[in-house]
Amino acid sequence: MPFSLHFSPTPLITAPSPLSKPFFLVPYYHTLHAPKSPLCSSTEHALTHQGKQEAFDRRPEDSQTLPLGLRRDAMPSHVAVIMDGNRRWARLRDLPVRSGYEAGVESLRKIVEICCKWGIKVLSVFAFSSDNWFRPKVEVEFLMSLFERGMQEDTGIFFRENIRISVIGDLTKLPKALQELMVNLEEATKNNTRFQLIVAVSYSGHYDVVQACQRLALKAKCGLIEPSDINVSLMEQELETNCTEFPHPDLLIRTSGEFRISNFMLWQLAYTELFFAQSLWPDFGEAEFLKALLAFQQRQRRYGV
Numbered sequence: 659m660p661f662s663l664h665f666s667p668t669p670l671i672t673a674p675s676p677l678s679k680p681f682f683l684v685p686y687y688h689t690l691h692a693p694k695s696p697l698c699s700s701t702e703h704a705l706t707h708q709g710k711q712e713a714f715d716r717r718p719e720d721s722q723t724l725p726l727g728l729r730r731d732a733m734p735s736h737v738a739v740i741m742d743g744n745r746r747w748a749r750l751r752d753l754p755v756r757s758g759y760e761a762g763v764e765s766l767r768k769i770v771e772i773c774c775k776w777g778i779k780v781l782s783v784f785a786f787s788s789d790n791w792f793r794p795k796v797e798v799e800f801l802m803s804l805f806e807r808g809m810q811e812d813t814g815i816f817f818r819e820n821i822r823i824s825v826i827g828d829l830t831k832l833p834k835a836l837q838e839l840m841v842n843l844e845e846a847t848k849n850n851t852r853f854q855l856i857v858a859v860s861y862s863g864h865y866d867v868v869q870a871c872q873r874l875a876l877k878a879k880c881g882l883i884e885p886s887d888i889n890v891s892l893m894e895q896e897l898e899t900n901c902t903e904f905p906h907p908d909l910l911i912r913t914s915g916e917f918r919i920s921n922f923m924l925w926q927l928a929y930t931e932l933f934f935a936q937s938l939w940p941d942f943g944e945a946e947f948l949k950a951l952l953a954f955q956q957r958q959r960r961y962g963v
């Protein structure tokens with residue numbers, strides 16, 4: 659049965675609470691973040707790739723629904739998106755900014771549905787950058803409430819459709835209720851295997867690299883590693899994308915005609931193919947997504963070799 663993320667509002671699922679201890683007895687979010695066990699423990703090996711997933715499920719219907727011309731054997735595993743142009747979309751229609759963001763959520767739901775249908779395994783979206791905190795307070799507050807509402811409304815769908823939600827970024831800056839909702843959702847969906855949605859909130863590539871360096875420095879200080887042990891692999895184990903089996907996006911799409919990376923996943927994008935779409939994010943739909951994927955499938959990836 660095909661699924662639609664446009665189902666009428668789903669009642670909040672009453673899954674058993676995944677965490678047995680109250681979240682906020684723990685001072686920092688990252689001590690709770692599944693792949694990041696407390697530092698300086700003897701179980702260092704378990705620090706990384708905990709909960710790393712087995713191969714993703716493919717439902718029978720997933721393999722039947724590829725549009726003409728799209729090759730299953732060349733599909734990107736991980737697509738990242740900079741969902742730009744929501745405010746411009748609203749202004750062009752003389753609508754308040756919040757309508758642009760709401761339309762952006764609808765667009766995201768559509769793209770998640772298509773990813774599931776076409777067998778893409780991971781979608782990362784830049785939902786709120788570290789610099790977005792400097793936007794007008796009313797806008798920031800609206801976005802926080804939108805994240806909360808969006809995640810609550812779709813919780814049932816994540817379970818029903820076997821979707822794993824991961825959130826990356828400095829969540830300590832978010833309202834407590836939102837932190838709690840996100841951590842709960844991550845924990846409750848961590849064994850879902852069909853598709854993984856990574857939401858980057860209060861995130862930047864600089865933040866990610868710096869927090870990884872801090873964690874490595876602390877490990878060195880604790881005597882768990884030598885500074886000379888630090889290499890690409892150890893760094894990647896500390897980056898926020900250690901929540902996924904596919905940490906390097908194969909394809910990055912940025913909408914709204916801007917040609918910038920804007921501090922998104924700087925490390926992880928090293929060999930990513932880039933696609934810049936003219937549409938504003940709320941207008942980005944199946945046809946343009948298909949265009950991006952077809953362009954991706956034409957690319958020759960040489961990884962510098």
Ligand SMILES: CC(C)=CCC/C(C)=C/CC/C(C)=C/COP(=O)(O)OP(=O)(O)O
Pocket residue numbers: 741742743744745746747758759762763766784785786787790804805806808809857914
């Ligand atoms: C639940 C959930 C994950 C929701 C995601 C909501 C969403 C679409 C967030 C995008 C936020 C954002 C700062 C986009 C940048 O474009 P902009 O709006 O700044 O556009 P502009 O370039 O036209 O100013």
